Amino acid sequence: MKSKFLIIIPLVLIAFFFLLPEPEGTNDYQSQPQAKSQSASNLQPLSGDFIIRNVQLYDGTNQFEKVDVLVQDFRLAEISRVEAEDLNFLNKDVPEIDGTGKTLLPGLIDSHTHAYMNALSEALNFGVTTELDMFTMPEFANAHQGKRDNLDNTAEADLFSATILATAPGGHGTEYGFEIPVLKNASQADDFVKQRIEQGADYIKAVYNSKKAERQHFPSIDYETIAALIKSAHKHDKLLVVHIDNLISAKEVIALGADGIIHSFMDKLVDQELIQLMLDKKAFMIATLAVQASVTQQSSVKELMQKAYNSPFLSKQQSQQLKATFPNFGIPAQALNNALQSVKQLAAAGVPILAGSDAPNPGTTHGLSLHAELELLTKAGLSNEQVLYAATGAAGKYFPIGDRGRLMKDKLATMVLVDGNPFVNISDTQKIERIWKNGVEFSRVSVENDKANMTFNAGMINSFDQQIYVTKMGKGIGETTDQFAGGKSVVELSLIKDSQNLDNQFLKVRGDVKSGFMFPWSGFSYLLGENQQMGVDLSRVKSLRFKAKGSPNTKKLSVLLFQTGSFRPIQKDMDLSDSWQEYELVLSEVNNLDTSDIANISIVRSQAIGEFEFFIDELRFE
């Protein structure tokens, strides 16, 4: 009896542990920690040890002309000068890579990005192994910050993030349509900083424009607030960096103790006073010349895109981002020269310069734009060594990102092998031969471009005679509201029988557009591809047609056309009447629309807050 119990209980326990559920699939986030707890051994099959022979090495601070590098268990086990006789790994039986004529660099660090969607994998595809994000939603940041210490996080760049930036109501940062907390006065600063830290911010980013600045182009937090933010961030042992775009603002924030300024200023040349201030305070500048070239309409990125060693690796989305342009803000071309000159003088005086791209602002993208930034820093007059340091060792020195940006014995082999010598020609950083993340080789991705989109021909999408959601082509129809982005609008779709013709039914869209989001909307969306990331080629289709009828409180509706991967639709408004009318949207007449790559067409109410009701029938392409 007794012994039976002793056997049964452990058996029940073993059965219990076998019944505990395991995650499904291996790619979801939950499965990531697993590999960490099992540490390196789990990764063994993915990548073995290897030697790179006779390569030029830049370790993030120093250049070594000819070295052999042994990578063992994902780490740099040995770095030896080729001339030295006592090479203990000379005859190791591991694969060898000939590094003659090539340069081994630490994984590059982009010190200014805005990371969302595929940013981190796109970055890694161009040898950028760490991104310092300067404003993204905490949900995205947290999901990826959690992975950065995992050994098996080898398919995307590591993310560090400021999460939400500190700005004034209506200030820079609020224009993107995300509802974010803002600062009205200095008394809110400490709570703001604490909230950011709770949300996982690795450092704090603020946006500031001095009252004394000539351009007052957006509302800014005041002097007292930036002072309080800096004090609070330092009290909590966090770095604080400030977005500025003019000299006077730079001086004020550096004098207050900000750790760094973001962007070179374009209004004036740097003066001795700021140089001295920055040296005294040991402050750094994250130069973002690539975005400044774009904002002054002088970007040379189109040339970079065409290079044979870059173009195959750009995703469609990256190409779109690079081709996009800022509206002409009327900033004189001379402004970029000011920015370049200021960076040069700061660097010459010994002020640390970090390289940042500010991707994916119009004209920039993750990964490639850091290389563009390096070219611009060289153009500004920095030495190639200073430029390489700006994208590696400097970032690691000033930001709390561990050993990233360095190649050191016994540390993880996160590195890029490029063909050529970037100490002679900085563009050689783009001639990427191999990328390793945490000792595991990353195969560069070049798929999206080869894959042509599915083509749709003219035809009925949905006559709404039988049902709402399934369409004759494409993924189908669904409700869409700003709840997706945090708004509160609601919608309800239903089918109504035509009183004159009982065989005919039509779609009734009824809902309530509620305030709470900057661009409220409510209606239905028609997804063409499998998902928002998969576009469809509509170039064989002339127009989108449908019948529509309004109601007393609904005189207008909008058709939103989403390009693949884009969250900013092209909007076309239509007037409705109280009787059925035929509507036609000729696709070729829509400005800036790439008809070969459309992911989603939504028909929504967005013009006015309040309840609405409209009717749609016979949705089709012609």
Next chain:
Amino acid sequence: MMMTDSSINLNLDKKPSLLNIFYLEAKTETIRLFRTPGFSIPTLLFPVMFYTFFGIVFSMNPATMPTYLMITYAVFGVIGPALFSFGVGIAIERGQGWFDLKEVSPMPASAYIVSRIALTFIFSTAIIVLLFGIGAVFGEVRLFRSQWITLAAIFIFGSLPFCAIGMTLGLYLKASSAPATVNLIYLPMGFLSGLWLPINFLPEFMQQFANLLPPYHLAQLALKVTDMDLGFPIILHISVLAAYTLLFVFLAVKAYHKKDKQ
């Protein structure tokens, strides 16, 4: 105290098996505890109830909260029996004179300790099974089998430092005040170590303070398995737990000898 040798066993045909003594003592202790609902019900119920409330019903983030709190409440759960079985148990037995009786009995002292550790392990296992079950069924916690098992092992063996703490408390405290005192240590220590709510919900200075508390280190150790910890080195957490164990074993031995002299 060590008087297990032949002089006592004269009347027996053969030496009693040490293992059998351990087993019998553990068994009687277990039966005693299960027959004392005043101990078993709260120690089993508290973590389960709290976890169901904070981790499942009022979960702020259904993706991670059930997993995170399942781990921290399991830590909370396993240190309970350790502190109570040792702390309150020894204090009360001392008060009743039962402790002295056991001392003069031929049973080896090690049996007393081993049986109580075994008891703690049994209760820990029960709590782990309950929390894992609730987490998996209602909280949709999904972990790899190796993670489930590693966690269970960390929880069970992680209760050892708290056995040492409980033993010291039991030897110092009076029977009448022991339950209240142990509760006064157990509940705030659990809260301050971030076992009730994630540690980063607490203000900075409280997070700093948590560094001094052993449950915090056990929780961080366990959270490492699911990569939800704050990222301090494993060795730090293990060292702190080991240091606490040694310190309290030392204090317990001291208290024990002091008691003898009285």
